[in-house]
Amino acid sequence: MKKPLVGALLGLVLAGAGVAPAVAAPATAPAAAPDRATAQAVTVDFAGTVALSNCSGSVVKMPGSQPNDPALVLSNGHCLETGFPAAGQVIVDQPSSRSFTLLNSTGGRAGTVRASKISYATMTDTDISLYQLTSTYAQIESKYGIKALEISADHPVQGTAIKVVSGYWKRIYSCNIDGFVYRMKEGGWTWKDSVRYTSSCNTIGGTSGSPVIDTATGKVVAVNNTGNESGQSCTVNNPCEVDEAGNVTVRQGINYAQQTYWLVGCMGTGNKVDLSRPGCVLPKP
Template sequence: MRKRLLVMSFAVIAMITTGTPALAIRGGTEAPAPYSFSGSLQRPDSPREDGHTCGVTLVAPSWAVTAGHCTKNNPSLAQVGRPKNWTVRLGTTDAGSGGEVIEVERFITYSPYPVHEGDIGLLKLKKPAKTKPVALPSARPADGTKTRILGWGMTCDRRAPECYPKKLREADTVVQPASACDGIYADRELCVGALDGSVAATNMDSGGPGLVRDGGRWVIAGVVSGAGGDDRPVMYTDVHYFKGWIDDVVTGRLNPPDTPVPNLEGAASLGGCSASVVRTGKTKNNDPALLLTNGHCVPERPAPGQTLEDVAMKLTVTIGDRQGYLQAKAQTTRLVSATMTGTDTALFELDQTYAQLKAKGVKVFTLSGRSAKPGERVDIISSGNGNRFACTIDAVVPHLREEGYTQDNAYRYDPECGPSHGGSGSPIVLRDGVTIVGVHSTGNDSGEQCTANNPCEVAADGTVSAHQGARYGQQVKHLAAGAPAPKPGRPQPQAAPRRLNDATIATSSA
């Protein structure tokens, strides 16, 4: 599968890395001087201190081009929208200082399916840049054309400060035949880099330019889209293919309306899963806040029959506002409890109190002590899917099995309810908008019985059935009484695993 060269921030904040250790612009060196038209897209949901997420290139005084998946990577998944606190920094070799910093007023993505239809997007700046834009190409570059690539991509294959370069890097390479890149859309993409991948763009170089010479000037031939395989060149979106669309947007001939977005207030992200900040009947305003998600979202999943308790664990959490933009960041400090046996839930303690999060405007949900009933209407609020699903509880399934795990009294939603992969851990909320009665967990993708991503239902009489397309959630009423908090200043021992029954639930991320 194609790998986009971007650390997915907020909606899917899990790292997407190449299979081998990476160097920023692998095979490159630090750029001795800035490129006035080239810069960094900087967002508050970036894992980096300097805010860098993607490369950008100025193509008109008030417009910069980047990869489509860089503009669309907000939880609402809007194709056109007005971002919150996005900026571009142009004309510097340092992603964290210098150059010209301009706020982004609007983003316009070419397609809602950027990889399949065109991975390109435009950023409208709130004021014209002082510098001169780069030239657009008059033709597609031929195979073998010398190309200079730029970026602030990662210097190693883990999300850590030492892997984020401050200085812009560059390398000279060539346009390769399309056959050298696995999964390329040859009509609208370029294959750029060394054949063995030794000179190529890497993670967080997405959107950065591939430049070619036209006489005495630079021309932007492509923008980084994604890698088609390990030790391979990288796919770049062919700017010439989309030149007409760029011209239409920049001149105002094409001015699409903003995409309507659902209410995503309170949707949180933890790794590749969705989550929510919750409180119980025992919590107080000055207590550390609790975060709810699935047990299968814990980095080391509980084994069948196991409950993990009081485990020190530091993970990054992002929490969104109504439009899905970053409202607050937090860190988990410990895993309070997690199990995939009988249900699929995990409860984390955060490094901030309810009072502190409330001061930042974060929405906090309440865990219910009751189950939802068949026929009851609920909302599933998913940061990973960028959607708020209006659903009905279709049935309460006695047992659900998947890949050797079992859950009890699982919710099955109505057939029109569509949370999918990335939606794991999303809260199932009553129509009051506050009360959580469950957490989304899994779904049957292909109709198989009891395999990964294909849970099967087990009736009270032992009859086994599979329902392709069905989606399932877990109950949380066992958490409503609240987990005991550790006493300050005292180390908390890790409890021995408790056997609840033979099995656990889905290991999939539905």
């Protein structure tokens, strides 16, 4: 997991991988997706991103969010102030007073926003945390001049040009979506349909939770969460890829994200997470 080196992580080893890994060189960038090959890129900067005490994040809205809805902050499940959720654990509507440093377009400090609760968080199937704030989108825009980033309702596309925007480090990484991973395993956790970057997104500790932005639309398509640091297989900080046949591949130096369109199908009126909605595929408690 791409957290700052503020403490030792548990060296958990995946149980039951059952297949000897094939060590692969970092993949090269594929051709751009046909429908985006001539798309004009939008400006991507730090506006709307946040710095957590241990990670990065962003103020986000759903396609159906309204100005007077309580705003949301997106980050990783492993960035929670309470520590890593266990495999199989899902957190819903847990009180939180966590504060976030809101950044402007240049990466300067615009102000501070505060959570009222953790709306949703898990490290099962995905690695996501979603905080509800005490402020509405309209209040944040009026006070700070900052608009929320919109989460795309669509599955991202291979070859898409993206930027990974870290509020913690105030750094932007540029690369493409190299492909998607059927299952990715790291320690005791398993994630589905993960996004794999091309090699130029060489994200580091502290970039966890950064929004992954499609440069053609300006929308968030994923949340940055991990990378294989030392070439080990399926251990903490060394995720492995598992295909549908159970074959394991290790790509040292390659980094990954978790898709965010899942959130859109699970969001009800007033930015309320509703896991009972038809089509919602997020894990349930």
